[in-house]
Amino acid sequence: MRFFVTAAKGTEPALRDELRELRLPRVRADRGGVHFEGELADAARACLWTRVGVRVLLELASFEARDADALYEGARAIEWHTWMTPRTTLAVRATCRSSQLTHSQFVAQRTKDAVVDALRDRFGARPSVERDDPDVGISVHLVKDLATLYLDVGGASLHERGWRGAAGEAPLRETLAAAVVRLSGWDRERPLVDPMCGAGTIAIEAAAWARRLAPGLSRERFGFERWATHGDTERRGIAGLRAEARAAALPGGPEVYARDVDPKALALTERNAAAAGVTLVVERRDVRDLEPRVPPGFVVTNPPYGERLDASFDLYDGMARALRAARGHTVAVLAGSPALGRAMRREPDRYWILYNGPIECRLLVYAIA
Ligand SMILES: C[S@@+](CC[C@H](N)C(=O)[O-])C[C@H]1O[C@@H](n2cnc3c(N)ncnc32)[C@H](O)[C@@H]1O
Structure with a gap:
């Protein structure tokens, strides 16, 4: 599986070093984040331990999307039923850079339509959108007309560690x-x-x-713990990683x-x-x-x-x-x-x-x- 961990612009070298120290396979810095490859358990470890990474994303597909139809068809071809059922809620976020499609909200909307239609075809019922706390978070990065679709493994922005009360004057993330x-x-x-x-x-x-x-220990559950793929084996896996993290302090x-x-x-x-x-x-x-x-x-x-x-x-x-x-x-x-x-x-x-x-x-x- 291919993953991309997003980071604040300029902090990619710090994130690359951090992910290498976590011994994640094939770590490679890029603009806006760092790639690595491995199993979902590796991504779970990244969610638990990254301090610099903002979102840990699982890459699902990458395809050319010069217009809305190409985006819709590409997104619809993904096997969404692996990860979701009509009972899972979803939200889509998008970013666009140097592409013909320039409105990120529109890109998010068309992608959402494709996911919902694909699931309705499969199950005869459609999932609903939940902006604030979705079961499945989908990210679309459109760069030079190449759309890459991801699932948010952490489920939320990992900068929230659970300790911050009222923010002071101009707090750093x-x-x-x-x-x-x-x-x-x-x-x-x-x-x-x-x-x-x-x-x-x-x-x-x-x-x-x-x-x-481990900064991720404060999080009750990560995004992937709400996916349709999350069964007993996966539950035992993440429980083991949490226990290891607690023991490392x-x-x-x-x-x-x-x-x-x-x-x-x-x-x-x-x-x-x-x-x-x-x-x-x-x-x-x-x-x-x-x-x-x-x-x-x-x-x-x-x-x-x-x-x-x-x-x-x-x-x-x-x-x-x-x-x-x-x-x-x-x-x-x-x-x-x-x-x-x-x-x-x-x-x-x-x-x-x-x-x-x-x-x-x-x-x-x-x-x-
Ligand atoms: C940009 S804020 C720091 C924000 C901090 N990094 C955070 O994440 O919350 C700058 C801080 O400098 C403090 N400050 C201003 N003048 C100061 C001085 N002469 N000596 C010490 N602190 C000062 C302010 O009270 C303010 O809390």
């Missing part, structure tokens, strides 16, 4: 935060500090990764510090960390007061970037001064504005272009000698 921590080069042994932690996403993802806490990890000037942000961080089952050192402190209280390790952070750049200037200048003085640290800054990089007054040793939703950001990594 958990999957992006996990990618940032990985790309920073952190070894999961030295201390890590996020001096502008907001709701704590970076610190929590770092601590959970260090403790080998380490009791402790390195110190992870979460700091912010805003007490409300720190309260959120405390609550989120408790819900995620990780321990952080939560402290109210100004980023400009970073050095020398942190033992050498990693500083990974996502500073605010706003419209009021003059107001940010003092902050950026002071922050950059503190970060440049953090001798022996590796500093990774997810910068949504070029002003931040300029304030550092030196080239980063490495950088990545990542997308925080539609916002192009740079992850700037500096080894401070």
Whole structure:
């Protein structure tokens, strides 16, 4: 079986490394995600363990679809009855890029018609659409007139780990935060500090990764557990994988510090960390007061970037001064504005272009000698 795990733009290398570490077969990075091949049990493992991946998709078919009829015929030819019955609910999502068909909603609608018609022909009854919590999630990716149809193995966006309460100011998605921590080069042994932690996403993802806490364990059931193919053997298989994941958790990890000037942000961080089952050192402190209280390790952070750049200037200048003085640290800054990089007054040793939703950001990594 061929699978494709989607990821935020720019985070594909982090996801590729993560899936290789999970020893999934034939891992290959591509635009927007990473391919691998294997059994459904491999995809179940990916759902349980990926921190960077957003959706784990099973490829069903790929065909040329220059117009609506070709899309409909191609989709209808798939043996949907393998996965679904008239009692399974479904939802279709679509994305289009560089294709003659440009309206993703229309593409989703025509695909849905094809699935429903195919099942009605087979069973004499049609399944219904359930947008919010479908039994079977179908994804269509249309790229250069090539349609690829997938089933959503996880059943939902995997960035939801079940620990986030109310979001703070501009929180990062958990999957992006996990990618940032990985790309920073952190070894999961030295201390890590996020001096502008907001709701704590970076610190929590770092601590959970260090403790080998499987992010998918919080999910009651994955998409594939609601497919028509899910029988006793499969039930035993996923129960075994969940037990293995629970047993893999380490009791402790390195110190992870979460700091912010805003007490409300720190309260959120405390609550989120408790819900995620990780321990952080939560402290109210100004980023400009970073050095020398942190033992050498990693500083990974996502500073605010706003419209009021003059107001940010003092902050950026002071922050950059503190970060440049953090001798022996590796500093990774997810910068949504070029002003931040300029304030550092030196080239980063490495950088990545990542997308925080539609916002192009740079992850700037500096080894401070
Ligand atoms: C973009 S948010 C961080 C969001 C965080 N990554 C998350 O996922 O929730 C930036 C944070 O920087 C904090 N902040 C602003 N000025 C600060 C300063 N001088 N020292 C420390 N934190 C500061 C804000 O309170 C805010 O929580």
